Amino acid sequence: MKYWRVPLDSNDIAVSRGMVVIVEERCKGCGYCIAFCPRNVLELSPRYNVKGYHPPLVKKPDDCVNCHYCETICPDFAIYSLEIPGD
Amino acid sequence: MEKNKIRSDHPLDAMLRTDRIPHIWCPGCGIGTAFSACMVAMQASGINLDKTVMVSGIGCSGRGAGYTRLDSYHTTHGRAIPFASGMKLANPELNVVVFSGDGDLFAIGGNHFIHAARRNMDITVICVNNLIYGMTGGQAAATTPCLAKTTTTPLGNPDPPFSLPLLAFASGATYVARWTILHTRDLTKSIEEALNRRGFSFIEVLAPCPTGYGRKNKERSLDTLKIYQERTVIKNGAHPMDAVMDFGNSITLGKFVDHDRPTFSDNYDRTCRPHFA
Numbered sequence A: 001m002k003y004w005r006v007p008l009d010s011n012d013i014a015v016s017r018g019m020v021v022i023v024e025e026r027c028k029g030c031g032y033c034i035a036f037c038p039r040n041v042l043e044l045s046p047r048y049n050v051k052g053y054h055p056p057l058v059k060k061p062d063d064c065v066n067c068h069y070c071e072t073i074c075p076d077f078a079i080y081s082l083e084i085p086g087d
Numbered sequence B: 001m002e003k004n005k006i007r008s009d010h011p012l013d014a015m016l017r018t019d020r021i022p023h024i025w026c027p028g029c030g031i032g033t034a035f036s037a038c039m040v041a042m043q044a045s046g047i048n049l050d051k052t053v054m055v056s057g058i059g060c061s062g063r064g065a066g067y068t069r070l071d072s073y074h075t076t077h078g079r080a081i082p083f084a085s086g087m088k089l090a091n092p093e094l095n096v097v098v099f100s101g102d103g104d105l106f107a108i109g110g111n112h113f114i115h116a117a118r119r120n121m122d123i124t125v126i127c128v129n130n131l132i133y134g135m136t137g138g139q140a141a142a143t144t145p146c147l148a149k150t151t152t153t154p155l156g157n158p159d160p161p162f163s164l165p166l167l168a169f170a171s172g173a174t175y176v177a178r179w180t181i182l183h184t185r186d187l188t189k190s191i192e193e194a195l196n197r198r199g200f201s202f203i204e205v206l207a208p209c210p211t212g213y214g215r216k217n218k219e220r221s222l223d224t225l226k227i228y229q230e231r232t233v234i235k236n237g238a239h240p241m242d243a244v245m246d247f248g249n250s251i252t253l254g255k256f257v258d259h260d261r262p263t264f265s266d267n268y269d270r271t272c273r274p275h276f277a
């Protein structure tokens, strides 16, 4: 993120980090999580799940900020994020 | 079910009948997201879930009740609201939530809706508005946009649709909001707010039905969500008269109404059984 001027507390603000978990067998391949992840963490997997859909895969794991958007937009309870505790 | 061996620690699993998941909703159907928002809101609201019930009518949206681990009721077509009202009056300590579709609540069930709103029945009604009768194959509904193609309007719908927020407001609802499934946070917050207030609360959730509506109107589910992203304008506090829904141009979202007035039970007790008051 570019700031017009660097906020005074920029060193103190911890950006939360997340780990995405995909429950592949539940996914119906709608692509919502991929299209609307604000950090572009996900992409379509070339693989098929048991139901014949392409689930998402985690393309850029380090970029996940644990915002849970993928979790809330998923119509199929097939993806969620967990906080990676900061140090 | 033996074949269902999906193991998951999804944060909502405790709220779901996981043996019935995957649900029947089509890929990209918005009902799952609306339902998920409802489950998250219930968890976050702090209400007693042992005293919370979900009531649905018939339709794809009406399948909602069957997927929650709460006490839930799948009623007949159009009758979720009278059933819910009966439950609330028989057992006033319950939180009663209706989760159903636009056809169920506003076509066959339209009269029940307006009268429950008029009486300020203390229930929360969440309507998944996918602009169509999804379950039965995509027939025109009371919410289908003018000129939209459906199986019963092959030349385009000649009729204008209801504005659900305006209908709810004019009927007397004391909480009225409209969101889309893309607006997951606002939607969840709104449901949570509705659960924690008294009176008739109505939340319209716009959602794609790629199978019944999208296919006929050449709109894939991701296209519908793009429309939600690009053409919605949030105007909290706007008069429901000004809550437009023109998919080619602008769709107004927000919380439009939130005020208090006596509920059905308040009025009934005051008038009909003053000795109990």
Ligand SMILES: Cc1ncc(C[n+]2csc(CCOP(=O)(O)OP(=O)(O)O)c2C)c(N)n1
Binding pocket: B058, B059, B060, B061, B062, B077, B100, B101, B102, B103, B104, B105, B128, B130, B132, B133, B134, B135, B136, B141, B209
């Ligand atoms: C008394 C009666 N009339 C008609 C039907 C057929 N029917 C089933 S669902 C439905 C419409 C559902 O539309 P909606 O509530 O919008 O649900 P959706 O499937 O779109 O989620 C109709 C007309 C029925 N089941 N019972």
Ligand code: SF4
Binding pocket: A018, A020, A036, A037, A038, A039, A040, A041, A042, A063, A064, A065, A066, A067, A068, A069, A070, A071, A081
């Ligand atoms: S939690 Fe947020 S940032 Fe992480 S994958 Fe999901 S949508 Fe993307």
Ligand code: SF4
Binding pocket: A026, A027, A028, A029, A030, A031, A032, A033, A034, A055, A056, A073, A074, A075, A076, A077, A078, A079
């Ligand atoms: S939103 Fe859910 S169902 Fe859709 S592609 Fe992502 S994980 Fe699969």
Ligand code: SF4
Binding pocket: B024, B025, B026, B028, B029, B030, B031, B060, B061, B130, B134, B135, B208, B209, B210, B211, B212, B213
């Ligand atoms: S027919 Fe439409 S409303 Fe019904 S599950 Fe499929 S997409 Fe959803």
Ligand SMILES: [Mg+2]
Binding pocket: B059, B101, B102, B103, B128, B129, B130, B131, B132, B133, B134, B141
């Ligand atoms: Mg419908």
